Amino acid sequence: MAEEELNESLEYTPTWIVAVVCSIIVFISLCAERALHRLGKYLKRKKQKALYRALNKLQEELMLLGFISLLLTVFQGVISHICISPEHATQMLPCKRSHESVQGSEHDHYDTIINRRRLLSTDTGSQHCRLEGKVPLLSLEGLHHLHIFIFVLAVVHVVFCVTTMILGGARIRQWKSWEDHARKKTTNSSGETLRSEIDEFFNKHAQGYWRKAAVVGWFRSFFKQFYGSVAKYDYLALRHGFIKEHYPNDPNFNFHSYITRTLEVDFRKVIGISWYLWLFVVLFLLLNLEGWHTYFWLAFLPLIILLLVGAKLEHIITRLGQESVAKEYPTERVKPSDEYFWFNRPAIVLDLLHFTLFQNSFEIAFFFWIWSTYGFDSCIMEKVAYIIPRIVMG
Numbered sequence: 001m002a003e004e005e006l007n008e009s010l011e012y013t014p015t016w017i018v019a020v021v022c023s024i025i026v027f028i029s030l031c032a033e034r035a036l037h038r039l040g041k042y043l044k045r046k047k048q049k050a051l052y053r054a055l056n057k058l059q060e061e062l063m064l065l066g067f068i069s070l071l072l073t074v075f076q077g078v079i080s081h082i083c084i085s086p087e088h089a090t091q092m093l094p095c096k097r098s099h100e101s102v103q104g105s106e107h108d109h110y111d112t113i114i115n116r117r118r119l120l121s122t123d124t125g126s127q128h129c130r131l132e133g134k135v136p137l138l139s140l141e142g143l144h145h146l147h148i149f150i151f152v153l154a155v156v157h158v159v160f161c162v163t164t165m166i167l168g169g170a171r172i173r174q175w176k177s178w179e180d181h182a183r184k185k186t187t188n189s190s191g192e193t194l195r196s197e198i199d200e201f202f203n204k205h206a207q208g209y210w211r212k213a214a215v216v217g218w219f220r221s222f223f224k225q226f227y228g229s230v231a232k233y234d235y236l237a238l239r240h241g242f243i244k245e246h247y248p249n250d251p252n253f254n255f256h257s258y259i260t261r262t263l264e265v266d267f268r269k270v271i272g273i274s275w276y277l278w279l280f281v282v283l284f285l286l287l288n289l290e291g292w293h294t295y296f297w298l299a300f301l302p303l304i305i306l307l308l309v310g311a312k313l314e315h316i317i318t319r320l321g322q323e324s325v326a327k328e329y330p331t332e333r334v335k336p337s338d339e340y341f342w343f344n345r346p347a348i349v350l351d352l353l354h355f356t357l358f359q360n361s362f363e364i365a366f367f368f369w370i371w372s373t374y375g376f377d378s379c380i381m382e383k384v385a386y387i388i389p390r391i392v393m394g
Contacts (some may be wrong), residue, residue: 014158016114017057020126025251029074033084036055036058036059039055040055043055048264050248050265051264052268054268054271055077056322057271057272058271060272061154061271061272061273062154064338065150065151068098068150069147069150071152071198072143072146072147072150073147073299076140076143076215079137079138079143079239080136080137080138080140081128081129081134081136082136082137082138082141083128083129083132083134083135083136083137084132084134084136084137085134085135086133087136089135092211092289092379093122093289093290094288094289094290094379095290095378096290096379104224107183124137129298135309145369145373148369148372148373149365149366149369149373152365152368152369153281153361153362153365153366153369153374155365156359156361156365156368157273157357157362157363157365158271158360159273159303159361160314160357160361161267161270161271161357161361164270165263165267168263170259171254172259172260172263175230175235175256175259176256178212178232178235178256178377179235179239179255179256182236182239182240182255183254186251186252187346191242197232197233198233198236198237198240200233201233201234201236201237201321201373202237202321204231204233205320205321205322206229206315215320217315217319217322218315219318219335220314220318221311221312221314221315221318222310222311222314224306224314225307225311225313226309227312229310229313229314230317233315237320237321238317238320238336239255241250241320241335241336242255242258242336245263245335245336247372250377262332266350269350269354270350270353270354270357271350273358274354275356277354277355280355280358280359281362284298284362288380289299290379293382293386295363295366295380295382295386295390296382296386298359298387298391299390299393300362300364301359302356302359302360302393303393305352305356306356308352309353309356312341312342312349313349316340316341320335320336320340323335360394363390364394367390367391367394
């Protein structure tokens with residue numbers, strides 16, 4: 001047994017194996033680094049400053065995740081030498097122990113726990129804790145699985161953010177024809193046709209008694225987000241109000257390019273992982289207890305937030321039209337204002353979308369991590385009736 005343990009160390013590992021493994025790891029790392037470097041040069045050459053800053057933010061997040069992984073590796077020996085009593089090792093478990101493990105006397109039960117922890121961790125820390133009648137705080141196998149989870153979470157979060165950026169850009173490109181139409185009308189000085197289209201905005205949102213009711217307004221806003229959330233008359237009216245407010249001397253201002261740049265700036269924010277998002281991860285891991293079905297109920301959180309934010313944004317457009325009609329010169333323009341947002345802070349909407357993106361990424365990453373590490377039949381996966389709704393919501 002001692003000879004087998006010696007053969008596992010680098011002292012008794014063939015040098016060609018060490019060299020080959022190191023070469024592969026270094027080669028993959030260099031390829032990833034050069035790919036990010038070339039992507040950065042490409043964005044700078046195309047003068048995509050916002051996307052270039054987002055790329056730098058992505059590299060910072062990857063460095064942070066790498067540093068967390070490095071800390072787990074460096075201190076794994078220290079962590080495995082921390083011993084706790086078997087009583088604490090049986091509290092707040094994500095899975096119920098097998099029936100055999102809870103049979104017999106309390107002493108036999110704790111001895112079973114100690115033996116299981118010893119089998120999962122063959123290092124000296126486990127032996128040290130066993131001699132004291134205790135168990136390691138976290139086995140080496142548990143630390144290894146934690147490494148994998150951090151890696152999967154980083155990959156899924158980046159993929160989700162990039163996918164959202166691509167889909168958002170594709171949606172905004174659909175508005176390019178409306179921008180060209182507005183600028184063409186402005187250049188030709190034929191404002192009557194454009195004015196009639198802006199008036200349609202007020203007719204759709206502000207005309208009629210029932211549309212002015214708060215309950216009806218919220219009801220319409222909730223369902224409008226599912227079809228044509230931004231119509232042509234919405235875009236033209238918002239464009240007109242924005243230009244009158246911020247660029248009154250430049251009626252030919254390219255509002256579409258401004259929205260595109262704003263999307264790129266927002267992308268830099270949502271691709272990061274803020275401290276409160278890490279706090280959410282820790283809180284979820286703490287409350288993922290057997291019988292609570294935390295993973296199932298959590299799947300509905302991003303959908304609820306997304307529907308709430310979508311309804312709020314639609315309701316803001318409706319209020320812009322209604323309050324403009326209530327003024328003395330209703331067709332002059334819509335006037336954007338922060339007071340339409342929660343607590344007069346538009347950034348709250350972006351924070352909620354940021355949280356939704358990360359939470360959904362976390363949920364999908366957690367699913368694939370459990371599947372690849374413990375299998376589809378793991379007790380953490382729970383029953384199929386719980387799994388299917390989670391995947392659909394994700």
